Amino acid sequence: MNQTSATITAIRDLGAGYFHLEATCPEIAQQALPGHFINVRCESVLLRRPLAVFSVDASTIGIFFKACGKGTSWLAQRRAGEEIDLVGPLGKGLFEENNAKRVILVAGGVGLAPLYFYLQFNKKSPAKKILFYGARNAQTVFFQNELLNLADECYFVTEDGSLGEKGLVNEELRRFYLTEGPKDGDVVMTCGPNAMIKTIISFAEAENIPCQVSLESYMGCGCGVCLSCVIPAADSTQDGESYFRLCTEGPVVDSRRIDKQKFFNMV
Amino acid sequence: MNQTSATITAIRDLGAGYFHLEATCPEIAQQALPGHFINVRCESVLLRRPLAVFSVDASTIGIFFKACGKGTSWLAQRRAGEEIDLVGPLGKGLFEENNAKRVILVAGGVGLAPLYFYLQFNKKSPAKKILFYGARNAQTVFFQNELLNLADECYFVTEDGSLGEKGLVNEELRRFYLTEGPKDGDVVMTCGPNAMIKTIISFAEAENIPCQVSLESYMGCGCGVCLSCVIPAADSTQDGESYFRLCTEGPVVDSRRIDKQKFFNMV
Amino acid sequence: MLCCEDSRLQVDKGRLKLKNPVISASGTFGYGIELQDIAHPEHYGAITLKGITAKPRAGNPPPRIVEVSGGIINSVGLQNDGIEEFVDKKVLPIKRYKTAIIANINGTTADDYFLITEKLNEHESVDYIEINVSCPNVKEGGVSFGKNPKAVAHIVKGVREKTNLPLILKLTPQVTDIGEIVRAAEDNGIDIISLINTYPAIAININTKKPVLGNIRGGFSGPPVKPMAINLVWETRAATNLPIIGMGGISCWEDAVEFLLAGADAVAVGTWHFIEPDIATKINQGLCNYMDKEQFSSLSEITGYTWRQYND
C-alpha cells in the first residue's frame, strides 16, 4: 500500500461523461493486480473516492470513470501535468480463477474497468476469454479496438441497438449459453450496475458456474480500518448477521459469499 | 441594494499579491458613491467578502484588493468573462465633507480603494485634494499616474524609501502640517491598516481637524440584519456599552464616533 | 403567480398557519424590511424578528462573528432596543406586508418573558411569540433556561397566562434529552416547537492565542449543523404531535425537504441569508417542483413521510 502524489500524464474526455485518466506512480503500477482499486483524493469532497485500476504499464496506471457527482466531476476537470493524491493498490486484487478454462467477462458501463485490466494482465494466459460488454448506446461502448484484440471473443450489447445486439447484456449471455452450452472450467467475472450484477449472478448460480463479482459500497478508509464498506455475508453468525469488508476482502468476491437478498435490498 | 451576477471584464495582477478587477453591473455602478462597498461571493469560503468600490463608469465597477486569504485568493484567480455574484452598493456611502475647502486623503495599502473612488467621483469639486499614500515599497504604490492627475497634490511614502519619502505616511502628514499649518475647512479622510488609522486619527483629533475614517470589521450579512460588524461607539448607554453597525452606518465614520480605546484594543 | 403563494405550500397544523413553510430565523433577517430590494418579506410564510429583551441591550463586544469549518460562530448577544418602542419602531413597519410576524422574546429572568408578553399582547401586533430559551450568548438566562425542564415549564406556563397568541418554544440542541424539554413545554400550553438554536462553540486564533470572538464563546450555525438538526427534529417528532419548525443549516430547497421528511411542518433559514439573501423564493420554488415530480399534492404529505415509515 502506498500514498503518493501522482502526476497526470493524460486525461481524455470520452464523451457522455466518461473519462480516461493516466498518471505516473511506479509504486502502485508495479504492485497492482486486476481487481485492485485506488483511493483518490478529490478536493471538492471530503472522503477519497475509490476507483478500479483500469490499466497499468511500467510506471503509470490508468483509470476509467464516469463523472457522476462532485468528486468524479472534480477529477474530470484535472489537466495533464497536475498532481493527484492516490492511495493504493487497495483490495484483495484477485479474480480467483481456480484454473478456469474459459473466462466469461460481463461488463456494464464503467464496470468495464477491472475487467479490462484483467484482460490486459492475462493476455497471455491459456484460458479463453469471452467478453460481454453492455452499454446504453454505441457512443458509450468504449475501447472497442483494444477489447477486440485483448479478448478472444467480444459481444457488444446496447440498450438502443445502435451497436451489437439490442437489449441487455444478461439476455445476450443467456443466448450465448443456449447455443454454446456451459463448459466445465467456465468462470464468470462481472462488474457493473447492481441491477445487471443481480441478473448475472442469478444466471451463473442457476447454471452452477462460479461467479466472481466486483461490488461497490460506500467507503470510509478504503483500507480495512473503519468497517464502513461491509457487505452482508451469506454465512450468518450467532446473532444472525454477518458482514465482510469490501475494501480488504473484495471488491471482487465469489458470488456465493454475498447474502444476495440483503445486498440487493440495500442498494 | 442589488444582488447581481456580474461579468468580469478585466482582471489585472498588479504584483505583490494585489489585484484590480472590473465587472459589468450597471445597477451597482449607477448607484455607487465613494465609501460604498460590495459583498462578493467567493466559492472557496462561506461568507461573502466585503470590498470597497474603487472606481465606476457607466456600467462597470472596479475593485482593488489584496489576496490575503482563502476568499480573496479565489477572487484573484477569476478570469475575464467569468461571472461573480455581488451584493451592493452597501454602506452609508458618504464621506461627510461638510463643505471642506481642503481634503487631506491618507491611504495605506489597499486602503487606497475608497479614497481613489472619492478622487474620481469628486474630480470637479472645488475643494483642494491632497493625497498621502503610504506603501511598503515602490512596487506597491499603484495607480501613480492616475493619482497624480486626480489629486491636486500627491505625497508618496514608502517604508524602504524606494519611492518618495522614506518612512510612514503619518510622519509625512505631520511634516506637511508643520510647514503648511492647518487651514480651516480642512478635512482628513483615511483608510488603511489599523495601526496607521490609529496614528492619523490621533493626529487629526489633536489638531482639531475633522477626520473621516473607513474602518473594517468581520461581517456576516453586510446589510444591517445580523449585528455582527459592530464597532464600539464613543457615546455609551445605560449599561455602559454601545455599538454601531459598520455595514450600514459606515464603513466611513467620523473618528469622534469611535470608542478609540476599545476599538484599537480589539483589533 | 409567485410560487410562494402556491396554495399547495400552505401550512395548517394546529396553531401554525402559514401561506408557505419558509420562515426567516430570528437574528438573521433583522426586522424583515431591510433587505426588501433583494429578499422581499412577502416571499416568506413568516418573518421572525430579531430577539428582544425587556430593557435595551448593547450586546457583546466585537468581534462577534467568525467563519469556521464551513459554518459560522456568532456572539451578537441579543443587541436590541428593548420592548419599550419595539412595537412602534420594529413591528409596525413590517406589518404593512402580507406575511406573518413572529416576535422572538428573551429574558434574564422568567419575569422578563412575562413582561414582554404583556406588552406584546396589549398591541396585538404580532402573530406569534417565539420564546427563546436557547441563546448561548448571554450571561444570565438564555440557554440555561432551555436546558432545564422546570425552568421551561415555569416560563411557558407564565407566558401562556399572559396571552392567547400562538406560542413557539425555541430549543437548544445542547441537551441530553430533547423530548424531556418538549414535554415540559407541551404540558404547560406551548403550541409550536422550533429547533435548533446554535451550538455553543469556541474558535481560538493560534497566533494571538486568544479566542477569536470578543465574548470567547459563541453559537455555531450554518450548513455543518444540518445532520444533527435533522436528528433532533426526528426525535422531537417522536416526543410530540405539535407543529415543528425545523431549522439548522438549511442552504437549499433539498435541505428544506429533508427537514420536512424528518417531521418538520415548516422550516426556517438563518445563516444562509448572508450568502443568498433570496433563498426563500428558491426554496419555495424548489418545493413546488419537488411536489410536481414526486406527486405530493400538499406539503403536509411530505411532513414526516420518512419518519412515519419507521415510527408508526
Added chain:
Amino acid sequence: MLCCEDSRLQVDKGRLKLKNPVISASGTFGYGIELQDIAHPEHYGAITLKGITAKPRAGNPPPRIVEVSGGIINSVGLQNDGIEEFVDKKVLPIKRYKTAIIANINGTTADDYFLITEKLNEHESVDYIEINVSCPNVKEGGVSFGKNPKAVAHIVKGVREKTNLPLILKLTPQVTDIGEIVRAAEDNGIDIISLINTYPAIAININTKKPVLGNIRGGFSGPPVKPMAINLVWETRAATNLPIIGMGGISCWEDAVEFLLAGADAVAVGTWHFIEPDIATKINQGLCNYMDKEQFSSLSEITGYTWRQYND
C-alpha cells in the same frame, strides 16, 4: 530523529504518559498495524484500538457511512470479534511496536464493562482502558450510559475495582452539562477524560425518501464538529484537573494546537485518517515548528494557555 520522538512532545500529566500527544481515535485506525506502510503506529503517542464488546458483534446493516456537509455520519455499530480472542489476535500484533495501546471497551450492560476489564487485566497487555459510554450506534447501552451521571458513576466504580490500569472515560457531546458527567467519573476513580465522541445525526435521501444509513441514525464527525468540541474541552477543563484527550474534527497541526490551547493535554485524530493516513507525523512536525516559533519549551506550556487567561 523523527519529530514524533522529540522529547518536547512528551505528555506527562497525572496517569497520562505518552512520547507524543497524537493518538489514533478508536474505530478509525483499526488495530494499529493495518496501515503501517503509510501510517506507522510508532508515529503515535498511543493507538486506540477499535471498540470491543464482551460477545462478538456483527455491527449495523450497511450503508454505514455517508458524507454530509463537510463531515461524515457513520453507523458501524461496534462490529468486533468480542473479548475472547481479542488479546491474542488484536493486541499482541501491535504490542511489538513502540507506542502505547488503549483498549476501547463497550457494553450493553454495566457487567459487560466489568467482564471485559477483568480479561484485559489478566493479560496486562494494554496500557490504558478507554471506557466508551458514548457510542450512538448501539441499541442498548452505549450513549445512554454516557448521558446519565449515575450510570457513569456505577460503571467507572466497577471497572476501577477490577483494574489498576489507567482509565480513560470517553464522553458524548450530546449532553446538557458535561461537567456533571466528568465529576461523576472523577469521584469514582477515573484517571483521564477523552472527548468528543460523535454527534447523533441523520441524513435522508430526498429521492428514495429513506435515511441513507441502514441504521437510520449514525454519529457525525470530521472537521465540522471542531468548534463545538473545542468548547466542550474548554468546559471540561473548568470541571476537572484530570488529563484531557481532546478530539473532534482535527485535520491539521493547527487544529491540534487549538485543542491544546483550550485545555487538552493530548489529542486524537479520527475521521481525518481516511483523508490523510499520515496525519500523525504531520501534526507532530507542526507542533515542533510551532514550539520553535512561539518559544514554548514543552507541550505542557501550550496546554490550557488560552484557557488560563480567562479562568485563573
